[in-house]
Amino acid sequence: xxxxxxxxxxxxxxxxxQKIGGDVFLLSRNPENNQIVSTLSDGLxxxxxxxxxxxxTAHMAHRLSFSPIDxxxxxxxxxxxxxxxKERKISYSTFTIADIRYKEDMxxxxxxxxxxxxxxxxxxxxxEPVSWERSRTELQREGAFKKEVIAHSVFKLxxxxxxxxxxxxxxxxxxxxxxxxxxxxxxxxxxxxEEIAKDEDISSxxxxxxxxxxxxxxxGLAAKDDITCVVVYIRKPRRLLIVTGPPxxxxxxxxxxxxxxxxxxxxxxxGGTTAQIVSRLFGKKLTLDLSSWSKDVPPASKMExxxxxxxxMLTLSRVATILEKKINPSDLPNDPAKxxxxxxxxxxxxHFIVGTKINEAHQDxxxxxxxxxxxxxxxxxxxxxxxxxxxxxxxEYL
Amino acid sequence: xxxxEKLRVELCMGSSCFARGNSTILMSLEELVEQNGLADRIExxxxxxxxxxxxxxxxxxxxxxxxxxxxPDAVFDLIRKALEA
Numbered sequence: 001x002x003x004x005x006x007x008x009x010x011x012x013x014x015x016x017x018q019k020i021g022g023d024v025f026l027l028s029r030n031p032e033n034n035q036i037v038s039t040l041s042d043g044l045x046x047x048x049x050x051x052x053x054x055x056x057t058a059h060m061a062h063r064l065s066f067s068p069i070d071x072x073x074x075x076x077x078x079x080x081x082x083x084x085x086k087e088r089k090i091s092y093s094t095f096t097i098a099d100i101r102y103k104e105d106m107x108x109x110x111x112x113x114x115x116x117x118x119x120x121x122x123x124x125x126x127x128e129p130v131s132w133e134r135s136r137t138e139l140q141r142e143g144a145f146k147k148e149v150i151a152h153s154v155f156k157l158x159x160x161x162x163x164x165x166x167x168x169x170x171x172x173x174x175x176x177x178x179x180x181x182x183x184x185x186x187x188x189x190x191x192x193x194e195e196i197a198k199d200e201d202i203s204s205x206x207x208x209x210x211x212x213x214x215x216x217x218x219x220g221l222a223a224k225d226d227i228t229c230v231v232v233y234i235r236k237p238r239r240l241l242i243v244t245g246p247p248x249x250x251x252x253x254x255x256x257x258x259x260x261x262x263x264x265x266x267x268x269x270x271g272g273t274t275a276q277i278v279s280r281l282f283g284k285k286l287t288l289d290l291s292s293w294s295k296d297v298p299p300a301s302k303m304e305x306x307x308x309x310x311x312x313m314l315t316l317s318r319v320a321t322i323l324e325k326k327i328n329p330s331d332l333p334n335d336p337a338k339x340x341x342x343x344x345x346x347x348x349x350x351h352f353i354v355g356t357k358i359n360e361a362h363q364d365x366x367x368x369x370x371x372x373x374x375x376x377x378x379x380x381x382x383x384x385x386x387x388x389x390x391x392x393x394x395x396e397y398l
Numbered sequence: 399x400x401x402x403e404k405l406r407v408e409l410c411m412g413s414s415c416f417a418r419g420n421s422t423i424l425m426s427l428e429e430l431v432e433q434n435g436l437a438d439r440i441e442x443x444x445x446x447x448x449x450x451x452x453x454x455x456x457x458x459x460x461x462x463x464x465x466x467x468x469x470p471d472a473v474f475d476l477i478r479k480a481l482e483a
Contacts, residue, residue: 006429272413286446288443288445293411299411303447311411360451
């Protein structure tokens with residue numbers, strides 16, 4: 001598993017009255033060579049025409065980024081391909097490409113950033129803004145009103161660093177309404193810095209959302225242009241350990257205890273007998289909490305040092321079903337399965353330690369099929385987490 | 399009479415007992431306690447697996463242990479008897 005997690009997300013509000021955006025954002029992860037490419041393109045105007053142009057640009061930029069051609073050369077190819085508007089003598093669409101590469105077990109990641117005519121991107125280390133050098137290449141195209149400038153920079157991002165990219169809908173929000181010259185880059189920078197100061201670990205999803213919502217409110221809640229914001233946040237992965245089932249041999253109990261103690265992250269113990277073993281190993285009291293349970297899910301217990309202690313098979317099987325059906329946790333009854341799902345969704349990497357001892361009473365045909373084979377249920381959980389929620393998972397047997 | 403001891407009803411909440419009937423029994427007992435205002439007479443307590451899965455669902459009423467009763471009405475009768483005793 002990787003020691004770094006790159007949290008990339010974006011938020012977008014279309015120009016008031018438009019059903020399609022002239023800002024296009026594309027994101028691809030290529031885990032084989034540890035590369036992430038994020039492209040933001042803003043097509044001239046809004047609506048369908050702008051969307052077609054921006055999509056064309058974004059897709060070209062995206063394709064070229066995954067090719068061996070270097071990024072500034074790719075940018076030139078795109079610029080030469082982009083038509084120049086006959087009336088306005090300016091280019092049809094703008095773009096920002098961030099090509100992010102990392103190595104496993106590396107503490108920082110390399111970013112290759114190419115910017116063309118979007119507002120300059122911003123960097124933050126924690127809440128502090130970071131400025132950096134960009135090299136500029138000028139390009140005079142036929143029929144263009146002025147020389148075009150492509151800004152190119154290469155830099156590293158470490159833990160707690162952020163890169164924020166946005167379209168001019170953000171910087172120009174409030175223009176002529178609440179603010180004479182719009183929000184402007186300085187205003188945006190200050191706002192982001194304050195947002196991060198309020199919550200240092202704010203996710204990319206929440207931060208990008210806060211930025212576009214602020215911009216939209218400056219526009220009087222009727223966006224005057226497409227408003228798009230992309231946030232890249234480098235953080236330690238949020239790890240979750242799930243321990244379920246007693247180890248096959250009693251001797252392995254100690255090993256289980258050591259593994260739980262050594263784990264850096266949140267911990268769930270799922271299984272009554274397993275919980276009793278852990279309770280004995282750690283010398284911590286285990287108390288059953290009858291306050292939250294439902295017809296399908298037995299109550300949880302409480303133990304110091306473990307974030308959630310639940311019953312095993314019935315709870316796990318219910319959790320697997322919830323994940324497979326993509327049920328929103330806020331629509332679930334208040335039982336331990338809900339808490340379990342919430343913890344899973346809040347994590348980036350989930351590790352399972354699966355005990356292989358068999359409870360003979362579970363082989364009784366009179367009890368529900370939900371009490372099936374532990375390994376099958378863990379398989380369902382992992383599949384759903386990886387395929388539907390893009391989480392990393394791993395597993396070991398004891 | 400003040401200080402009359404509450405009747406303890408302990409249910410096994412292990413997977414097996416829960417699935418074999420203690421889920422329904424707990425729900426019915428909570429209703430029974432609420433509807434008849436028995437909160438000061440009966441104390442409900444859950445347990446993790448007690449290792450008696452084969453004969454579950456497991457329930458202890460006062461000092462008496464019972465196995466294999468999955469009908470809530472039967473449990474009510476036993477509780478009534480224990481309360482009268």
